[in-house]
Amino acid sequence: MEPGEWGAITSFRRGDVPFARAYIRDADGRRRLVEARGTSADSARRNLLKKLRERVLPASGGTLTGASTVGELAGYWLDEKAASVSDQTLNGYRDIWSRICAPHLGELLIREVRTGTLDLFFKRTAKVAPSRARSARVVCSGMFSLAVRLDLITTNPVTDARVVNRSRSRAPVRALTPGEFAAARAAIARYCGSGVDQSPKTTMGPQPSHLLEDILTVLIATGARIGEVLALRWEDLHLDTTPPTLVIDATLVVPRFKGDSLRRQNSRKGNAPALTVTLPDFALAAFRRRLDSAPTSPRSTDPVFVTTTGNWVSPSNVRRAWRAALGAELAWVTPHSMRRTVASAIRLEYGLEGAQMQLGHSSSRVTEAHYIQRTNVAPDMTSALMTFAPRGDQSHE
Structure with missing residues (x-):
């Protein structure tokens, strides 16, 4: 018999219970006896055939069958x-x-x-x-x-299964005002200059230093994601060009399972292409401070933001220190808030397309839906509405 084929089916009884059985040659080449019971000889035979068919391995499915978990x-x-x-x-x-x-x-x-x-x-x-x-x-x-x-089933059971969403409105996009950003920056500066780690675990994450301040500066100067900022290497910076630029072409992948480690993924989120952004002048000081704080002259492939042991800085640990620095009053402000703040500010001066290009989105719809704070104050357009004024009211003519 070829693998997956079975021989003659025989019927017998154990006491009063009808059974049917046959030998099958499984995919591993071994010959095995398969049995099935039923309420009659015919039903036992049908049940056996069902079991035998389910043991047949599809040619494209490798070791998977309908009886696999x-x-x-x-x-x-x-x-x-x-x-x-x-x-x-x-x-x-x-x-x-x-x-x-x-x-x-x-x-x-x-x-x-x-x-x-x-x-x-x-x-x-x-x-x-x-x-x-x-x-x-x-x-x-x-x-x-x-x-x-793989021909294990005939239809996808997920197709008609539904996820019932509880009705809830999406929280509006909130960007920081200049005053709120100044308060956040001052809180982080106090935390970095205090010399006291206010977070629960003092052995993890960026300790009080200028590191968190510089991360904040780069976030607000670029609109990049926290994982993209922490994945920067010195070769990604072009500080001596006119104008200075940096290339965002990677992100840090946070470990999710035991045995995984923090590592640099050489592509942006969703495999988006590399993005080059122009740096404002105030960002240069942060990068130069990173360079000056390095114990030795860094290589081009070394991280810009580095731990005391020379490793990548974890986004999770940055968020932990960030929360400790801002406290309850500014708890709503996260590293990702800087991305929304940059998008909203650029949109006011350069339009939606400018914000889209700065954030590196493939579509302006994503930028507008998730990163632009809506303005709810309409400009003065009463001159157009005066068309509908009562005839006796000529004060605006």
Whole structure:
């Protein structure tokens, strides 16, 4: 017999229970006996045929079958995605699967998962956090689409499963006013000059120094993401050109799993192309202070922002120190607030397209929806409305 083929089916009884059995040659070449029971000889035979068919391995599916677990499908899908997505995106998928999906779906067999199974899972997850349910749906959709492609199932059960979103309005984009930014900068300056780490864990993260001040300066001078700023190397800076510029072409990937380490990903978020931005004069002082604070002359490939041990500075540790510096009064201000502040300021002077180009977005819709603070004061346009004034009122003519 070829792998996946079975021999003659025979019927027998154990006591009063009908059974059917046959030998099958599995994909590993071994010959095994398979049995099934039923309420009659015919039903036992039908049940056996079902079991035998489910043992047949699809040619394109490797070691996966309809009797494989959803956890095995997830591992296969993640291995396949590793070749087409960035490390950061892959880590996100792995995190969603292991933290949200695996506890509820991992031990189910692929053939056992129905639309109702996933619909109930998404709804229960949405009650805790709608964003988790949406993320879980993305991962499950990809996994079961792969199962369809490998002929393990005929239709994707995610297609008709719905994520019920609790109605809530999106928080408006908030950029810092010049006064609010001055207060935030002063708070960070006090923290950096105090010599006292106010955060819970004094052994982690950037200790009080000018490091946090310089990070703030580069964030507000570029509009870059915190991971992009911390991934800068000296070869990315061109401070002696006219005008001075820097190239943003990487980001730091934060470890999500035990054994992972902080590393530099040589591409921006979403594999976006490298972005060159012009630096305002006040940013040069921050970079020169970084250069002066280096214990030795840095190489071109060394990080601009570096720990005392010579490693990359973790975005998580920067956020921790940032929260300790700003306190409760300015708790709403995050490193990402600087990106919104830059976009809103540039839009006022250079328009939406200027803000889009500074942030490196492929579409102005993303910039406008997520990074531009709306202005709710309309200009004086009463002259146009005077068309509708009562005829006797000529005071504005």
